[in-house]
Amino acid sequence: MAVKKYPHFHYDNCVSCGICVQACPVGAIDLTRRGKSGKYKNNFPEIVNDRCIGCSMCATSCPMDCINMTADYEG
Amino acid sequence: MISCMGKVLRVDLTTGTTTVEKIPDEVYEAVLSGKGLGAWYLYKNIPAGADPLGPDNILGFCSGALTGTGAMMTGRWTVVCKSPLTGGWGDANCGGYLSPAIKQCGYDAIFFSGISDKPVYLYCDNKKAELRDASEYWGVDAVDAENMLREAHSGGKIPRIAVIGRAGENLSLISGICNEGGRIAARSGVGAVMGSKKLKAIVLAGSKPIKCADHAKVKALSKELGRKIHKISVPKGLGGSLAIGGIGMGKSPVTLPLDGSLTPMLFKEWGTPSNTPMAVMSGDGPLKNWGVGTPEGGGLKMALAYNPEKINKIEEVKYHCYSCPLGCGGRLDLSDIASTEFYDTHKPEYETLQAFGPLAMNSDLNSVLHINELLNRAGMDSISAGNTVCWAIECYENGILTKEQTDGLELTWGNYEAEIALVNKMINRDGFGNDLADGVKRASEKYGGKEFAMHVGGQEPGMHDTRNDPQLAIHMAAEPAPGKHTIGMSIQYGAMSLCDICSWAPPATMHSKGEDLEPTDTMAYISKANACYSMLFDGIGGCYYAEMMGVHMYKTVDFINAAAGWDYDGDHYMEIGARIQTIRQMFNVKHGYAPADVKLPKRMLGKPPLSSGPLKNVTLKTEEQIALHWKAFGWDEKTGEPLPETVESLGIGKLMEV
Ligand code: SF4
Numbered sequence: 001m002a003v004k005k006y007p008h009f010h011y012d013n014c015v016s017c018g019i020c021v022q023a024c025p026v027g028a029i030d031l032t033r034r035g036k037s038g039k040y041k042n043n044f045p046e047i048v049n050d051r052c053i054g055c056s057m058c059a060t061s062c063p064m065d066c067i068n069m070t071a072d073y074e075g
Numbered sequence: 076m077i078s079c080m081g082k083v084l085r086v087d088l089t090t091g092t093t094t095v096e097k098i099p100d101e102v103y104e105a106v107l108s109g110k111g112l113g114a115w116y117l118y119k120n121i122p123a124g125a126d127p128l129g130p131d132n133i134l135g136f137c138s139g140a141l142t143g144t145g146a147m148m149t150g151r152w153t154v155v156c157k158s159p160l161t162g163g164w165g166d167a168n169c170g171g172y173l174s175p176a177i178k179q180c181g182y183d184a185i186f187f188s189g190i191s192d193k194p195v196y197l198y199c200d201n202k203k204a205e206l207r208d209a210s211e212y213w214g215v216d217a218v219d220a221e222n223m224l225r226e227a228h229s230g231g232k233i234p235r236i237a238v239i240g241r242a243g244e245n246l247s248l249i250s251g252i253c254n255e256g257g258r259i260a261a262r263s264g265v266g267a268v269m270g271s272k273k274l275k276a277i278v279l280a281g282s283k284p285i286k287c288a289d290h291a292k293v294k295a296l297s298k299e300l301g302r303k304i305h306k307i308s309v310p311k312g313l314g315g316s317l318a319i320g321g322i323g324m325g326k327s328p329v330t331l332p333l334d335g336s337l338t339p340m341l342f343k344e345w346g347t348p349s350n351t352p353m354a355v356m357s358g359d360g361p362l363k364n365w366g367v368g369t370p371e372g373g374g375l376k377m378a379l380a381y382n383p384e385k386i387n388k389i390e391e392v393k394y395h396c397y398s399c400p401l402g403c404g405g406r407l408d409l410s411d412i413a414s415t416e417f418y419d420t421h422k423p424e425y426e427t428l429q430a431f432g433p434l435a436m437n438s439d440l441n442s443v444l445h446i447n448e449l450l451n452r453a454g455m456d457s458i459s460a461g462n463t464v465c466w467a468i469e470c471y472e473n474g475i476l477t478k479e480q481t482d483g484l485e486l487t488w489g490n491y492e493a494e495i496a497l498v499n500k501m502i503n504r505d506g507f508g509n510d511l512a513d514g515v516k517r518a519s520e521k522y523g524g525k526e527f528a529m530h531v532g533g534q535e536p537g538m539h540d541t542r543n544d545p546q547l548a549i550h551m552a553a554e555p556a557p558g559k560h561t562i563g564m565s566i567q568y569g570a571m572s573l574c575d576i577c578s579w580a581p582p583a584t585m586h587s588k589g590e591d592l593e594p595t596d597t598m599a600y601i602s603k604a605n606a607c608y609s610m611l612f613d614g615i616g617g618c619y620y621a622e623m624m625g626v627h628m629y630k631t632v633d634f635i636n637a638a639a640g641w642d643y644d645g646d647h648y649m650e651i652g653a654r655i656q657t658i659r660q661m662f663n664v665k666h667g668y669a670p671a672d673v674k675l676p677k678r679m680l681g682k683p684p685l686s687s688g689p690l691k692n693v694t695l696k697t698e699e700q701i702a703l704h705w706k707a708f709g710w711d712e713k714t715g716e717p718l719p720e721t722v723e724s725l726g727i728g729k730l731m732e733v
């Protein structure tokens with residue numbers, strides 16, 4: 001059986017553009033993780049419910065290559 | 076065009092029916108999507124003489140040709156309609172997340188005609204588009220109604236929502252349409268058109284894919300831009316020095332082209348509030364209802380009252396529109412400010428700060444933060460409302476309005492409590508506020524004080540002083556939707572390097588300020604180029620601040636070619652801009668709106684000139700320059716009507732038969 005993969009975010013290069021959030025067809029991620037981008041306070045994407053279907057659309061859409069699909073669930 | 080959906084949704088609110096219309100590819104080739112598609116559709120489909128608040132007016136929500144392709148900073152949506160404020164072409168632009176959501180429902184735009192007999196909202200996803208009862212949301216402010224609607228449609232794709240507040244419901248002619256907790260497509264009275272149709276909101280939850288010809292190339296361009304912006308960081312605490320920069324700009328005898336990379340620095344650190352202290356000192360920001368120069372306008376004390384560091388201190392988190400790495404917005408925490416009942420608000424834009432701050436001689440920042448949230452929730456345009464309130468203050472100070480007429484309000488300069496009370500009255504159409512809720516032109520027609528009524532063709536001007544920028548004066552007066560400050564400015568032109576993508580765009584040079592006061596063909600081609608580039612951006616869904624970064628930082632031509640699979644040059648795209656602008660003007664002519672009748676108020680022309688400050692003794696020759704601007708567009712120099720040969724050479728006649 002194929003292992004379901006989930007998005008794993010690398011926030012170092014994330015610019016909080018929300019492209020991944022809007023790409024998600026099921027509303028599984030949102031910009032709700034408060035963090036810092038350099039000295040600036042920003043919202044970053046994270047998994048917010050159990051709806052992820054592992055489609056990887058978030059990962060392909062990210063222009064900054066911040067998202068890997070991995071077998072570990074980090075929500 | 077591969078990056079567009081090729082379809083629009085037409086909703087007839089009178090019959091409650093929805094129809095999907097296919098849009099032929101030649102339309103996208105000619106005008107892209109966004110404002111271009113909207114201009115094409117409205118010119119064809121709104122009958123001449125239609126009542127802006129009647130069933131024949133069409134209200135369009137347009138996405139952008141690049142929105143959703145992965146191209147950064149293309150998440151803006153444009154609302155189009157016949158404006159009830161001016162009687163001519165109307166549009167308003169906004170960020171947030173609505174723009175990609177329109178496309179993900181399968182459309183490039185959604186057009187509403189007719190009038191519903193009861194409040195409704197449109198719900199749209201991959202499978203359906205239907206009108207639903209909105210009675211429980213009618214009367215609820217824009218922020219709360221959006222939250223309620225999001226909650227009611229949770230459980231799947233995050234719904235993106237545009238909604239009107241009380242101002243739109245009350246048919247205030249200075250109302251707009253909100254999304255994302257009070258970000259507002261504010262101008263042209265678009266909110267009143269939505270209210271007149273009894274359309275409370277649109278709720279979009281589609282997830283259809285948006286195509287892109289060369290995703291890898293678009294991604295590479297975005298990554299390059301994202302990396303540059305990601306690295307930017309301004310040392311803390313420099314906000315106070317912005318006022319000093321403003322003094323320098325005001326005193327300088329020359330106009331200096333600035334580097335486009337300054338835009339992301341200023342806006343990442345402070346957002347548009349970075350401009351307030353500069354504007355107060357440089358002459359860019361109008362003061363005391365456009366009536367005085369810097370010293371009488373409060374000088375350095377006023378500038379420092381709006382030091383953006385004060386705003387940064389209460390900024391909880393940055394706010395980014397969809398696809399934007401810059402994030403010029405922010406959410407502010409108001410919980411420690413005793414004088415407001417609101418807990419938070421979007422960071423006010425410079426426009427709002429200036430219009431209710433220095434324009435009203437008000438140095439109390441907290442009061443403006445409160446007004447900002449009041450207006451965002453009501454869905455009322457802060458530029459129009461601010462100019463209108465300042466007219467009332469000046470009339471009151473000059474005995475044109477009595478305390479009886481103002482319902483007991485002491486409308487004196489700097490009296491922010493009276494300002495807040497008046498804004499509340501305008502939002503609720505209460506007493507004296509009812510007469511101000513339709514903007515300053517109508518208020519001054521009723522009460523007098525026309526010399527203090529700052530409007531251009533019925534629309535109140537943005538917060539940039541035309542006497543400081545003769546190029547801006549052209550756009551404010553001769554733009555098909557007059558009074559707007561986002562079509563072109565010399566500071567913007569200087570930063571963009573348009574001559575590097577467009578063969579006929581003059582280079583921006585260092586030159587004496589006095590030179591700009593004399594009408595020239597060079598200036599005409601500058602204002603034309605600026606307007607064309609602005610139209611191009613509204614066609615792709617691009618942000619104004621990406622424009623301001625200049626063509627070397629934001630590679631517009633490369634982005635469009637990669638997303639569309641085209642291989643055109645900048646001249647081709649600038650011609651698309653000229654086509655969009657010409658159709659907007661043709662819309663005006665069709666509806667009996669005479670461009671040549673639109674005049675700037677005397678104050679904006681420096682008649683009489685100011686007696687102090689950086690703009691001392693400046694008088695503009697805007698009318699002569701407008702004739703040259705129209706000529707550069709191939710429009711009649713005297714009437715501003717597009718000439719038949721121009722319409723022909725731009726292929727607009729054929730396009731309207733498609
Ligand atoms: S993998 Fe698919 S479902 Fe899961 S978060 Fe990403 S886009 Fe959403």
Ligand code: SF4
Binds near residue numbers: 014019062063064065
């Ligand atoms: S698309 Fe990438 S850069 Fe943008 S918010 Fe998502 S993870 Fe961050």
Ligand code: SF4
Binds near residue numbers: 170394401618
């Ligand atoms: S720069 Fe500001 S207004 Fe423009 S897209 Fe980014 S956040 Fe929105």
